[in-house]
Amino acid sequence: xxxxxxLATMTxxxxxxxxxxxxxLVSHLRQQRAQLREEWARLxxxxxxxxxxxxxxxxxxxxxxxDNYVEALETGTYEALQAYARNLSERIIPRGVETHEVVGIxxxxxxxxxxxxxxxxxxxxxxxxxxxxxYEPAANRIAATVAVGFVQERERIxxxxxxxxxxxxxxxxxxxxxxxxxxxxxxxxxxxxRQLTEQLLRGIRTNRAKVVxxxxxxxxxxxxxxxxxxxxxxxxxxxxxxxVIVTGLSPEIAQTIVNIGVDLxxxxxxxxxxxxxxxxxxxxxYKVVPTQEPAAQPA
Amino acid sequence: xxxxxxxxxxxxxxTVQSALTDEDLKQLxxxxxxxxxxxxxRGVIVDVTALDVIDSFATRTLRDVxxxxxxxxxxxxxxxxxxxxxFSMVKLxxxxxxxxxxxxxxxxxxxLNRKGNGxxxxxxxxx
Numbered sequence: 001x002x003x004x005x006x007l008a009t010m011t012x013x014x015x016x017x018x019x020x021x022x023x024x025l026v027s028h029l030r031q032q033r034a035q036l037r038e039e040w041a042r043l044x045x046x047x048x049x050x051x052x053x054x055x056x057x058x059x060x061x062x063x064x065x066x067d068n069y070v071e072a073l074e075t076g077t078y079e080a081l082q083a084y085a086r087n088l089s090e091r092i093i094p095r096g097v098e099t100h101e102v103v104g105i106x107x108x109x110x111x112x113x114x115x116x117x118x119x120x121x122x123x124x125x126x127x128x129x130x131x132x133x134x135y136e137p138a139a140n141r142i143a144a145t146v147a148v149g150f151v152q153e154r155e156r157i158x159x160x161x162x163x164x165x166x167x168x169x170x171x172x173x174x175x176x177x178x179x180x181x182x183x184x185x186x187x188x189x190x191x192x193x194r195q196l197t198e199q200l201l202r203g204i205r206t207n208r209a210k211v212v213x214x215x216x217x218x219x220x221x222x223x224x225x226x227x228x229x230x231x232x233x234x235x236x237x238x239x240x241x242x243x244v245i246v247t248g249l250s251p252e253i254a255q256t257i258v259n260i261g262v263d264l265x266x267x268x269x270x271x272x273x274x275x276x277x278x279x280x281x282x283x284x285x286y287k288v289v290p291t292q293e294p295a296a297q298p299a
Numbered sequence: 300x301x302x303x304x305x306x307x308x309x310x311x312x313x314t315v316q317s318a319l320t321d322e323d324l325k326q327l328x329x330x331x332x333x334x335x336x337x338x339x340x341r342g343v344i345v346d347v348t349a350l351d352v353i354d355s356f357a358t359r360t361l362r363d364v365x366x367x368x369x370x371x372x373x374x375x376x377x378x379x380x381x382x383x384x385x386f387s388m389v390k391l392x393x394x395x396x397x398x399x400x401x402x403x404x405x406x407x408x409x410x411l412n413r414k415g416n417g418x419x420x421x422x423x424x425x426x
């Protein structure tokens with residue numbers, strides 16, 4: 001117990017020297033700001049990073065990254081830098097900036113600054129060593145913060161887009177009382193197939209549908225698991241008391257379905273969407289007849 | 300848990316209230332097949348809205364009920380299968396082939412009424 005005050009004082013002293021070295025470092029970096037920033041921007045262009053951005057933009061971003069970097073070194077807190085990294089990522093991701101570029105430029109800055117320390121303390125090796133001791137952990141932490149911020153932002157954008165695509169991918173539309181259509185466009189993967197089933201069965205329930213027209217004109221091909229899934233969906237819909245009419249099967253899809261040996265008696269198929277809707281109307285007892293005179297055209 | 304069977308006009312309606320054991324299912328089958336001619340029912344509705352799961356034994360029993368009742372001269376319709384239940388049944392290959400199904404009780408009644416009106420054997424009494 002009696003030793004601990006000494007120990008504490010020593011640790012405190014060491015912390016203090018680290019802090020004072022960082023302070024020295026920061027003031028050095030502030031002094032050399034213009035020159036180091038110039039050097040960094042030059043290296044970025046030389047290494048063909050951030051090619052999606054103009055020279056002026058690179059310089060502007062380099063300036064604010066530099067200042068944030070030095071500030072993080074000075075304060076030892078990373079929140080501001082984190083927020084800046086997120087904000088920067090938000091701006092540059094839509095322009096097609098890649099992860100390796102962001103990591104690359106931050107590492108370049110780290111090296112540029114380290115080099116300037118070498119130049120400054122080349123006379124005194126011990127001082128250089130101590131200075132690097134203070135600089136390196138902080139610099140590495142900054143690099144990690146920026147890189148992680150960028151990747152997180154990217155993942156957030158990807159998640160958002162996936163969500164948007166999912167919502168768009170399977171609309172369930174009511175065209176008449178008790179008649180739904182599900183137009184499907186694009187490749188159906190297993191996850192989308194599951195979602196389609198869910199939407200269709202739920203749609204039948206909420207709209208009290210008797211007939212559903214599943215239009216797959218826009219689907220280029222399907223594999224056998226998905227074909228099987230579709231057939232199962234049709235059967236499940238029947239258990240809910242609804243008839244499914246599948247329309248717009250391409251020759252390739254027809255071949256897949258024949259190859260997997262599905263019992264076609266269970267599937268109700270019509271050539272195109274129009275035919276499918278007409279068949280559905282027949283099943284529901286609708287009869288669409290032209291009125292005596294064509295409706296007046298609005299001027 | 301016994302399933303109550305109600306007579307409604309020319310139809311028998313059995314509404315399942317909770318999960319059924321195999322024993323309950325057999326009992327339901329016997330009761331329906333027995334009562335159908337006793338009350339001269341034209342159709343039978345089995346409402347399974349309350350069931351969260353319909354296994355292979357239940358599916359087979361329901362199919363048997365439908366076929367036996369047809370032999371006894373009436374129609375059967377199963378109503379109220381939940382979407383999730385329907386899909387898991389199909390996944391297991393349980394498709395209730397040859398058995399009529401409807402969304403709910405109302406639809407089932409409408410189905411049986413349509414069926415009845417189309418029948419050659421029905422004698423209509425005009426009042």
